[in-house]
Amino acid sequence: MACPVCGDKTAKDFRPFCSRRCADVDLGRWMTGAYTIPVRADDDEDGETPDFAPEPPKDPRAH
Numbered sequence: 001m002a003c004p005v006c007g008d009k010t011a012k013d014f015r016p017f018c019s020r021r022c023a024d025v026d027l028g029r030w031m032t033g034a035y036t037i038p039v040r041a042d043d044d045e046d047g048e049t050p051d052f053a054p055e056p057p058k059d060p061r062a063h
């Protein structure tokens with residue numbers, strides 16, 4: 001198995017990486033947003049506009 005960062009052979013202690021350095025490089029890429037999952041605006045499964053916040057309960061005393 002090859003290290004996903006540098007391509008060297010992986011080390012048991014750092015799998016799937018070859019070293020602590022490559023593991024840290026990969027972590028840094030995740031933390032800075034270098035790795036992203038592409039999405040499209042039409043990826044909503046049900047086609048409905050999402051409800052981000054529920055409406056507050058209605059006060060029965062207010063008329």
